[in-house]
Amino acid sequence: MGDKANTRIGAAGRAATADQPSSIRNVVLVGHSGSGKTTLVEALALTAGAVNRAGRVEDGTTLSDHDEIEHRQQRSVQLSLVPLEWGGCKINLLDAPGYADFTGELRAGLRAADAALFVVSAAQEADAVPGSTRLIWEECAAVGMPRAIVVTHLDTARTDFERLTRVCGEIFGGDDPDAVLPLYLPVLGPESPDGHAPATGLVGLLTRKIFDYSTGERKEKEPDDTQAPLIEEARNRLIEGIIAESEDETLMDRYLGGEDIDLKTLVADLEKAVARGTFHPVLAAAPAAPGGSQGLGTVELLDLVTRGFPTPLERPVPEVTTPHGTPRPALTCDPEGPLAAEVVKTASDPYVGRISLVRVFSGTLRPDDTVHVSGHGLADRGHEDHDVDERVGALFAPFGKQQRQMNHCVAGDLACVAKLSHAETGDTLSAKDDPLLIAPWSMPDPLLPLAIEARSKADEDKLSQGLARLAAEDPTMRLEQNQDTHQVVLWCLGEAHRDVALERLRSRYGVQVDAIPHKVALRETFAAPATARGRHVKQSGGHGQFAICDIQVEPLPPGSGIEFVDKVVGGAVPRQFIPSVEKGVRAQAARGVAAGNPLVDIRVTLVDGKAHSVDSSDAAFQTAGALALREAAANAPVSLLEPVAEVQVLVPDEYVGPVMSDLSGRRGRVVGTDQAGPGRTLVRADVPEIEIDRYAVDLRSLSHGTGRFSRTFVRHEPMPPHIADKVRKENQPTSGR
Template sequence: KEAGFNGLVDLVKMKGLRFAANDSGQLNEGDIPADMSDQVEDLRQQLIENIAESDEALLEKYLEGNDLSLDEISATMKKGVAGAGLIGVMCGSAVKNYGVQPLMDFIVQNLPSPLDRAELEVLDAKTGEPRTVALSEGGPLLAYVFKTIADPYAGKLTLFRVFSGELSSDSSVYNATRDTKEKFGSILRIEGKNQSAIDAAVAGDIVAVAKLKETSTGDTLCEPGSDVRFKSLKYPRPVTSYAVMAKSRADEDKMASSLHRLMEEDPTLLLEKNEATREFVLSGVGQVHIDVTAARLKRKFGVEIEMKLPKIAYKETIKGKTRVQGKHKKQSGGRGQFADTWIEMEPLPSGGGFEFVDKVVGGAIPRNYIPAVEKGIANQMVDGILAGYPIVDVRVKLVDGGYHDVDSSDMAFQIAGSKGFKLGFAQCNPILLEPIMQVEITVPDDLTGDVMGDVNSRRGRVLGMEQGVGGQMVKALVPQSEMLTYSADLTSMTSGRGLFTMQFDHYEELPHNLAEKVIAASQKE
C-alpha cells in the first residue's frame, strides 16, 4: 500500500500481478507472494461464496463440496454484474498507472454489452412512476448525459450514452429534464484526449457534442414528445467551505467565471457570494475536493486563488422593546434639513424579518415622507449596528413626528428614521444570532462515543442515533462556526472511516462571551 504498492492479486485466476517500475502499466504475471497466501485464501473463499450465492445451480454444486471451474466463476460473475447483484472491486493507482489494464480487461469481460440489454427502467415524465422501455437501434432516441467537460478553448462539452435509437450530426435534440430543445453540430467520439467527428451515434455509443446551452449532467435527451426520462441524480451536499479570492487583481473577474465552468463539470461544487460577509465561498464534499478544484482552476484556466476559512454569516436582532425619537436637524442659513420621528420597536418571532407599521395620525408626518422613514430604517438594518451583520426579526411602528414646510425632504426623513432606529436598537437588548447546522455523522459502532463527545465539545446537541449504512448515524445540531474544519477533524478522529452531511437548520442566540469576541473582531476590521 501507499509507497510500497507495486502489485496485486487476481482472486479469480489466483495469480500475482506485479507492475513494471517505469509507470508504463505493464504487468508481469507470477506466483502469489508466500507471505500473503493465508490472506489470499480467505479472500478467495469469500469471493467464491458471494459468486455462488448469486446462482442457485452453482450454489448447490458449491454446497456439495465441489470446486467451481474458472469458466463457471467467470460466467456467473458476468451474469451477476449485469444484473447488479455483484459489484466488481478493482484496485490501482492512477498516478503510477497501476491497475488500469486489469480494470479495462474487467470492463470488457464482465460489464454488459449494449446488445445484452433489451429493456431499461425509466420514469414516466408526467407521473414520475417507474416504467420499462424497449431498447433498439430502430427505436425512439433515448440518451443519458453522464458527464460535462469545461474545455477552456472548445467551451462546454457534453458527454452522453445513447441507449436507444440514432442521433445524427447537425440536428437537434429534446431535453426532457429541462423541457427545452437543443441544437448542435458535430457529434464527437472521445478516445482519451483525442476527438474525432462522426456522422451519427446509435444505441450503445458514448459520444459528445459541444456547446449545448441548457443541458447538464444527469439530463435525459430524447425525441420531442417523448414521455420518459431518467431518474434524477441526488448529489451529496457540500460540507467543506472556504472563502476564495484571486491572487491577482487581473484574475478577479476570471475567477468566478472559471469556477462556474468547473461547476458545470462537477454538480457537487458550489460557489456563492455571501452578501453578509462580502466573500465568495467555494464549497465541496471534502478538503481534497476543494484542493483538487483549486489545482484544476490553475491548470485549466490559469487562475490562482487564495483560500481561507469563511466568515460566519451572523445576524443581529433585539430581545426588548422601546419608544425612541429620531430627529435630524441641520439649519444654518438658507434651506436646511429637518425631520422628526418617533418610533416603537419590538422583536418578532424567528423568521419574521422586518415589519414596518404606519401609526401616524393627524398629519404629524405627511404621507409622502413615510416611505422615506421606512427606507432609512431598512438601509440601517442591512448594514447592521453591533458588528455589521444584517438585522432581522424586528417590528418598527412609526407613531409620531414632525416636519417643516421648507426644510423637510425624503433624505431628511431617511436620516431621521435611521438615527431613531440606531438609538432604539441599543436600548432593546441587542444580540447576535449564529447559524445552526443539522449534522448527520456515520461512523463505525466503536467510535460512536468519541464522536458524540466531540459534538458536545463543539457546543452541539445530539438529537439521537440510528443504524445507518456502514455504522451508527449520529444526528445533531451544531453551530456552523464549530464545523469549519470538521471534515479534516472527522477524518483524523476515525482514520478516514467517518462520513457526514450538513445543512442549515436555523439561527440561535450566540452566547454572550462569544458575541463579545465577534463584535471586538469586527471593530478591528
C-alpha cells in the same frame, strides 16, 4: 489477437466501433487512492495491444498524459475512459478517482458502467479495505451492480494473498463470505534475501492449470506434484460457492454425492452468478515485467470481463419521462429505439472546447445529429435547467491525449461529444421531435465552503465566466453569491476538491483568486426594550432638513422579523411622512446596528416627533428613522444571533461515541440517535454553523472515511457573549478608514 485489435483501433485515427450492445462491456474501476487502478488500466491496455511495451500510444504519450493537474497532484482527480478490444468485445474501462473528495466523478462512473471492478492493494496493512471502499460496495449492492475484486501490488514485500482474500470475504461478503472467493491463487517465485517472494504466475482453481508470467509472456503448464495438493482445498471451496449460486437446484446434491461436476457447467454457472451480481470473484494482477507484453493476471481479468460481466442488454435503462415530468414507457437497450443518452461528465479542452462524455442508453447517436438537451434539476448549485436543441459535433473515443473518431455510438456504448455548448453533466440528449428526460443519479452534497475574491481587476472581469465553466464541469460543486455576507462561495467536497477547483480556475481559465475567511450569515436583535430620538436638523441656505421622531423598540420572539407600529397622536408627525420613518427604520435594520448584520425580531413603535412646514421632507424623515434606531441600539444591549443547523451524521456504531463527543465540543446539542441499518447509527444534533465550516474534513478523519453528514438551517440563536465580542472586534473599522 491483441495486435489486430491495436491495428483496428489506431487505423486512420478511428476508434473501434461497436455495432451491437451484446459486444460491449462497460466497467468502472473502484478503489482507494493508491490502490493501483490507473496502473492496472495501463497493464490491461498493454495486454490488449492498445499500447506498446513502453506503455505508450502511437503519438508517444501515455494513457495518463491527458491531464496536467493530475500530474502535478500525483493522483487521479477525474473520471477517465479507456476503450479496449478483447475477445470480440469492446471494453470501456472507466478509471474513477479513489480519493473521497472526487466522489462525484466516481458516481458518474457508476452511472455509466454496468459492472464494477474493486481494486484492493495487497500492500495495505491489516485493515486492507478502507471504509470509503466499503461504502461504495454497499452502493453497488443496493442497485444490484455486478462486482469483482482485483488484488494488486503482489510484487510488494509482506503481501499475504490468502489473508487478504479472507478479509475481502468477511467485509464484502457480509452474511455470505463464500460469495467472495478467489478464482486464481498466485504462484510465488524464489525468495529474495529480504524474505520477499514475488508472484510469478497464477493457478487456475477450476482448470488446475498454472499460468506462468515469469518471462513477461503468459505460458500455460501443468502443476507439479508439490503444487497439486495445495490447490484442492481452495478449489473445493470455490466449487461449493459456485454451486450455491447455481440455478440448478440438483447440482449441490450431485456434488455432495461425489459426482465430479464438469468444468463447462461450473464455468457457465460462475459467469451467470457474476453477471447477476450474486457471486464476486477475486483475481490477482500485477504490471508487466520490463520488456514483457502481458501483466500478471491481465489475460484472466480481461476474460472475466468479456465472459462474466453483463452486457448493457442485461442492465435496466434508467427511468425516463418527458421534460415536463410526464411518465414514459420503460426503454430498452435497443439501437433502433428512441434516442436517450446522458452526459455523465463534462470537461474543457483548450483546443476543442467543451467535451461531453455520453452514455447512450437507447437509440444510436451520430455526428451532426440535432438533439434535444433536457436537464437537470441542479439549479441550487449554479447549474441552470436546459430545454434546448443542439447540434452534435464529432464523436470520438479518448485515448490518452488522442481523440479517435467514431462513426456512431449505439445503445450501451460510450462516446465523447465535442462542442455541446449548453449540455452539462446530468443532462439528457434525445431526439428533437421526441424529447426525454432521464432520472438523475444521486450527487453528494458539497459541505466545505471556500470563499474567494479576484486577485486583480482583470481577474474580476474574468471571474464570472470562469466560475460558470467550472460549475458546468463539476455538478458536485455549488456556487453561491451570498447576499448577506457579499461573498462568492464555492462549496466543495473536501480540501483536495477545493485545491483542484482553484488550480482549474488558474490554469484553464486564467483567473487568479485568493481564498478568504468564510463568513456565516449572522443576525442582530435587541436584548431589552429601548427608547430613542432620531433628530435630523440641518440648515445650509435655502431649504433645510428637519425631522425628529421618537421611537420605542422592544424584542419579539424568534422568527418575527421587523414590525413597525404607528402611535403618533395629534399630527406631531404628518401622515405623509410616517411611511418615510418606517422606510428609514427598515433600511437601517437591514444594515445592522452593532456588527453590520441584519437586525431582526423587534417591534419599532413611532410615538412622537416634530416636523417643519418648509424643511421637512421624505428624505429627512428617512434619515431621522435610521438615526433613531441607531440611537436605541446605543441605549440597549444588542445580541448577535448565529445560524444553527440540524446536523445528521451517519457513522458505523464504533464511531458514535467520538462523533457525539466532537459535536459537543462544537457547542452542539445532541437531540437523538437512531439505528440506521446493521452496524450504522444516525446521530442528530443542533450545531452552530460557525462551528462546522470544516466538519466535512474533520468527520472524514474522525471516522476513517466512513462517516457522512447532512446539514439543514433551522434557526438563529443568541451567540455566547465571548464569541460575540470577538466578532464585533473583527468587524470594527480600522483606524484611518
